[in-house]
Amino acid sequence: MAKKDRTTDAAREKDREKWMARFQVRLVTQPGVDRAVVLQAVKDVTAHCADTGEHPRTAFGDPDTYAVQAAARLVPADRAGRARRHNGVVDALDSALKGARDIAGL
Numbered sequence: 001m002a003k004k005d006r007t008t009d010a011a012r013e014k015d016r017e018k019w020m021a022r023f024q025v026r027l028v029t030q031p032g033v034d035r036a037v038v039l040q041a042v043k044d045v046t047a048h049c050a051d052t053g054e055h056p057r058t059a060f061g062d063p064d065t066y067a068v069q070a071a072a073r074l075v076p077a078d079r080a081g082r083a084r085r086h087n088g089v090v091d092a093l094d095s096a097l098k099g100a101r102d103i104a105g106l
Helices: 003-028 035-052 056-060 063-074 077-104
Strands: none
Touching (some): 003 035, 003 056, 003 063, 035 056, 056 063
16 A cells, blocks of 8 residues: 555544534433443444544534434433433532532622
8 A cells, every 4th residue: 555545544534433423412411311322422433434434524524514414313302301401400519519609709
């Protein structure tokens, strides 16, 4: 294999790794996503790309957008709803504590 081909292959692999890392980071921030969901989503993407030879960006588009779509597909609606409500409560408490610290001058 020529040096240029190896460089191109290395650059393509690095880009694939960056896409997968971004996808995983965005995926774990979605409501209700747990380890099992992340593992299944990564397995789905990896298997598709191995079967087709496609780059994940070609197959699935933007990693942030696809992470939201994958979470919507893989997380049961009731669990996602509970997680959103929980996150809303935590955000409200955090905001109230910040306000109290600001008032107290802490």
